[in-house]
Amino acid sequence: MTASTPGGRRVRIALQLQPQHAEYRQIRDTVLRAEDLGVDVIFNWDHFFPLHGDPDGKHFECWTMLGAWAEQTERVEIGALVTCNSYRNPELLADMARTVDHMSGGRLILGIGAGWFQKDYDQFGYEFGTPGRRIARLAADLPRIRARLAAGNPAPTRDIPILVGGGGERKTLRVVAEHADIWHSFSDLETLRRKSAILDEHGAAIGRDTARAVERSVAPHGEPEQAGEALVAAGATLLAIGVSGPDHDLTRLARWIAWRDAQG
Template sequence: MTRPVRVGVHLWPGGAPDYAAWRAAVLRAEDLGADAVFGYDHFHLPAVRRVPTGVVLEPVQPDVVHFEGWTALASWAEITTRTELGLLVTGIGYRNPDLLADMARTVDHISGGRVILGVGAGYYEKDYSVYGWDYGTVRSRMDLFADGLRRIEHRLEHLVPQPLRPIPVLVGGAGERRTLPLVGRYADIWHSTLDVETFRRKNDLVKEYARASGRDEGAIERACTWTGATRAGELLAEGVTLYVAEVKPTGTGYDLTPLREALAWRDSHA
C-alpha cells in the first residue's frame, strides 16, 4: 500500500497561558496545512526529559495550567474543517473502554469523520493517584490495555449510529512482549519515538504479529515523532509516512516552527 507523506502536530496543553492559546494553536496548525492535530490525555503536565531509552520523569512534577483532552477534542471538531484530530494517546485506564468508543464515535460525527482514536497503556502515576485510579503494575495496565482494545473494537461495531468512517485506532508504544502484538492485531496507525535501527527491528515484529492475526501489515500506517529532516528521510525509507512535530507552550503561546519545518519537508516529498 502506497501512502502519502503526512505531518501532524502534538500540542501540549500543560503550561499554556490559557485555553484560548491552545485553541488558537489548533487553528493556526490547520491553517498551515497540518494533516492531523493531537493533544494528549493527561490531567497534569508530565515534566519529562527524553533519553535514548525513552522518557524519564523529572524529580519535581509541578502543577501548572492544564486542560482535559477529550473535552477539547469535541470543541476542536467544531472549529476546524479539514485536519484529523486525536490524542497522543488516551490512557486506557482512565475511562470505561465502551464509553471511550462512544466518545470517539460522537467526536467523529461532530467533526464530519475526522477523529483518530489514539490509545496507550498509560504510564504517568500522578494522573492515576491524584484522580483516584489504581496505578497498578505494568502487567495490570497492559492487561487493561489488551482488554480495552478488544472492547473498543466490539463497541464501535455495535453503536447506533455507526461512526462516519471506520475510526483509525492509533496505538502508541513499542514494547515487544505486549504492545507490538496489540499493534499487529488492532492498530490502523502505530506511533513510536524510535531511532532508525530500533524501528527497523521492531517494525519487523509488527509485520509478524499482523500476519499472525490475519491482517495485512500494509494496512498499518507507521508514525514517528518528528526530530528533523535527516532522521525523517531515513525513517521514510523504512516505511514511516506520518511525522508528528511535538510543540510545547511557552509563556506566551505556541511556537509552531517545528511544524512549519516538517510541513516544508513533507511538501518537498509530495
C-alpha cells in the first residue's frame, strides 16, 4: 500500500544521491541498494565541486552519471535535482535528455533550475551574471528544450516530466506555473505552504490549474513520523532524502520508504 494526498496523487520517496566525497563504485553500489529498498526516484545534482565538506573533495559529473544509471537500473525514475540551465545549450540538453529517456526505457525526469553556485561558473568558464538574468534565461530556454524534444528522431518514449527547482516568488514560480510538471521547493513546511499558494496564483493568472498539474516536491526535515503527515497535507507528494558520500547511509531513506508503505 502507498500513501496518497487528499487529491489522490501517490506519495513517492526519492533519494538525492549527492555525487561528492566517494569513489564512483560506491555511488554505483548505492544506486543498486536504493532500488532494492524500494525507492521511487533516484536523483543526483548538477555541480562540479562538493557543496558540503571538503570543497575540493571527490566529485563526478551529473549527466554522464545519469546515462550510466539508465543502464544500471530497472525500475526507478532517474534525474538531476537539478540540472543547471547555464551549463549547456538548451537544444543539446534536450537531446541528452531524449537519449537518457530511451536508455532508461522512459524513466527520466528532466530536473532543471536557473543555477546559483558561483564556484561552478568561475572554475568552468561560465558567466555568472545576476539571479534575474539566469531566471530569464531559464524561462527563455524551456520552450526551446520542449521544441527540440518534439523534433527528435526517435521521439522521446513519453512526455518527459520537467521538474523546476527554486522558490523565487515573482519570477521562478511564474516559470514553474508556465512550464513545470513538478516543482521542487528548497524550503521548510511553512514556506512550502506559502509558496505553493503563490504558485497557484501564478497558475490562475495564466489559466493553468497548477494545484492539479504541478506535483510538489520537497526535501523533508526530520523523521517521517513527525514530518510526513504534515508534508502530505501541504500537498507534497515527492519527498527527496539527501545522502552524501563516502558512506551513503540509507537508514533514514529506509525509514521514509517504510512510512510510505505503511500509510495505506
